[in-house]
Amino acid sequence: MIKTIKEQFLKIKKHQFLFEELVKRDFKKKYKRTALGMLWSLVSPLMQLLVMSVVFTHFFGQNKPHYMIYLFAGNLTFSFFKDSTNGGMNSLMQNSSIITKINLPKYMFLLSKNVASLINFGLTLIIFFLFVACDGITFSFRFFALIYPIICLIVFNIGVGLILSALFVLFKDIQYLYDIFTMMLSYMSAIFYYTDTYSHRTQVLFHANPIYVYITYFRDVVIYGYIPGWKTHLLCFGYACIALLAGALIYKKYNYKFMYYM
Amino acid sequence: MTKIELNDISVSYITGDFSTIGLKDVVIQKIKGQYKPKEFVAVKHVSFKLEEGELLGIVGSNGAGKSTLCKVISGIMRPTTGTMAVRGNIASLLELGTGFDGDLTVKENTFLRGAMLGYTREFMNNTYKAIIEFAELEEFEDRLFSHLSSGMKSRLAFSIACLVNPEILILDEVLSVGDGAFRKKSEAKMLEIIKGGATTLLVSHSLEQIRRMATKVLWLDKGNQIAFGETKEICDRYAEFLNGK
Numbered sequence: 001m002i003k004t005i006k007e008q009f010l011k012i013k014k015h016q017f018l019f020e021e022l023v024k025r026d027f028k029k030k031y032k033r034t035a036l037g038m039l040w041s042l043v044s045p046l047m048q049l050l051v052m053s054v055v056f057t058h059f060f061g062q063n064k065p066h067y068m069i070y071l072f073a074g075n076l077t078f079s080f081f082k083d084s085t086n087g088g089m090n091s092l093m094q095n096s097s098i099i100t101k102i103n104l105p106k107y108m109f110l111l112s113k114n115v116a117s118l119i120n121f122g123l124t125l126i127i128f129f130l131f132v133a134c135d136g137i138t139f140s141f142r143f144f145a146l147i148y149p150i151i152c153l154i155v156f157n158i159g160v161g162l163i164l165s166a167l168f169v170l171f172k173d174i175q176y177l178y179d180i181f182t183m184m185l186s187y188m189s190a191i192f193y194y195t196d197t198y199s200h201r202t203q204v205l206f207h208a209n210p211i212y213v214y215i216t217y218f219r220d221v222v223i224y225g226y227i228p229g230w231k232t233h234l235l236c237f238g239y240a241c242i243a244l245l246a247g248a249l250i251y252k253k254y255n256y257k258f259m260y261y262m
Numbered sequence: 263m264t265k266i267e268l269n270d271i272s273v274s275y276i277t278g279d280f281s282t283i284g285l286k287d288v289v290i291q292k293i294k295g296q297y298k299p300k301e302f303v304a305v306k307h308v309s310f311k312l313e314e315g316e317l318l319g320i321v322g323s324n325g326a327g328k329s330t331l332c333k334v335i336s337g338i339m340r341p342t343t344g345t346m347a348v349r350g351n352i353a354s355l356l357e358l359g360t361g362f363d364g365d366l367t368v369k370e371n372t373f374l375r376g377a378m379l380g381y382t383r384e385f386m387n388n389t390y391k392a393i394i395e396f397a398e399l400e401e402f403e404d405r406l407f408s409h410l411s412s413g414m415k416s417r418l419a420f421s422i423a424c425l426v427n428p429e430i431l432i433l434d435e436v437l438s439v440g441d442g443a444f445r446k447k448s449e450a451k452m453l454e455i456i457k458g459g460a461t462t463l464l465v466s467h468s469l470e471q472i473r474r475m476a477t478k479v480l481w482l483d484k485g486n487q488i489a490f491g492e493t494k495e496i497c498d499r500y501a502e503f504l505n506g507k
Contacts (some may be wrong), residue, residue: 025363029366098361101338101356102361259339
């Protein structure tokens with residue numbers, strides 16, 4: 001196991017130049033031919049936030065303290081997940097003309113998409129912390145704990161992306177199904193509502209949703225001022241591992257079958 | 263030393279399962295009891311051996327399985343049955359014109375393609391100018407790739423690809439790009455690499471080119487290996503076959 005991981009790392013190192021070029025391409029292409037260009041990675045989450053906060057504070061009367069940050073944390077995390085996995089899903093098919101002509105590790109294309117999304121997420125994160133500062137929350141060393149759920153989420157996204165991209169090659173309908181699935185997931189992730197009024201059992205059930213766990217980690221650290229316990233850490237890690245493992249196994253098994261459907 | 267050895271290689275594609283005909287038809291066919299995913303065998307029982315420094319010409323009409331065979335040897339596809347041994351690092355240049363990104367500039371595409379072919383950044387920085395010069399695209403460096411003419415595109419593709427320095431070289435319809443002058447230039451360039459000792463597979467529809475360059479010839483027809491052997495003998499037979507059609 002460790003040996004194969006090491007081999008994979010060597011492989012990535014060997015293709016480092018290609019990887020950098022792919023990341024550049026994916027990031028550039030994202031906003032190519034738009035007037036605002038890269039600014040969109042800042043403007044788009046802000047506008048989403050604006051719409052959501054107007055809707056939920058004015059029409060639904062949410063007025064708990066730091067509601068804006070609560071909303072932002074949820075939206076930020078969920079958008080990263082959605083963007084990353086959607087990009088991952090398309091990564092194989094978009095590059096099919098390359099994959100069928102040149103012998104390259106296929107997951108490179110997926111990873112580069114993920115890195116492009118991560119850069120985007122990083123930019124949004126800066127805005128998030130600006131909001132946090134403006135909302136009167138003082139910074140503390142505790143915030144560094146956020147690195148943990150972010151890393152877990154990155155791994156989780158890669159895993160889900162691997163699974164989706166494989167499915168997408170075999171089964172094009174998945175893009176429509178996944179659209180509906182992410183919509184459902186967004187309602188189940190408590191992005192704009194609070195879960196503390198639900199029964200204990202329902203609250204436990206919420207933790208079956210990986211995205212909810214990652215979002216909660218963010219909120220606990222930033223808004224409620226504590227680092228969650230070991231159970232949450234284990235869950236974060238567990239979900240990421242399961243997704244990555246499942247994705248890696250699918251790739252290992254079907255790696256050469258993809259060709260027939262491209 | 264034997265560089266490439268293929269024993270009884272067959273490659274089949276699956277056609278007619280749900281991803282090609284759709285779920286509705288699969289269900290209907292299942293109800294009728296007619297459902298069976300068909301296998302399309304693109305390459306059937308091909309065997310040959312190639313020694314170091316040899317140049318194998320592959321001939322055959324469209325759909326003979328030439329490109330599929332190239333994909334198998336370059337490691338992109340796995341053979342369905344049969345065994346093979348390929349010794350040495352491979353550069354396979356298959357249908358060069360594809361896989362570029364129309365939204366990126368010529369320069370960006372050049373670096374990306376160079377990276378795909380396994381060049382280092384250093385190497386690309388040093389040779390970028392030479393590549394553009396060889397492709398005769400000095401004025402187009404910062405244009406979008408999609409704005410180039412198709413001849414220019416393949417010229418660029420060839421110019422990047424021809425810097426490889428492999429032990430095994432696979433060329434699928436690569437030498438027939440650009441106008442007459444460029445074709446001459448590109449063939450000379452390829453000959454240089456081949457003379458450097460690379461074992462080469464050359465797929466070409468130009469029999470004249472095969473006669474001139476190949477040391478061995480493989481003739482495929484609808485996936486079947488019709489003949490493998492000396493250039494002159496098989497080219498003569500193939501020419502006769504073409505005339506008789």
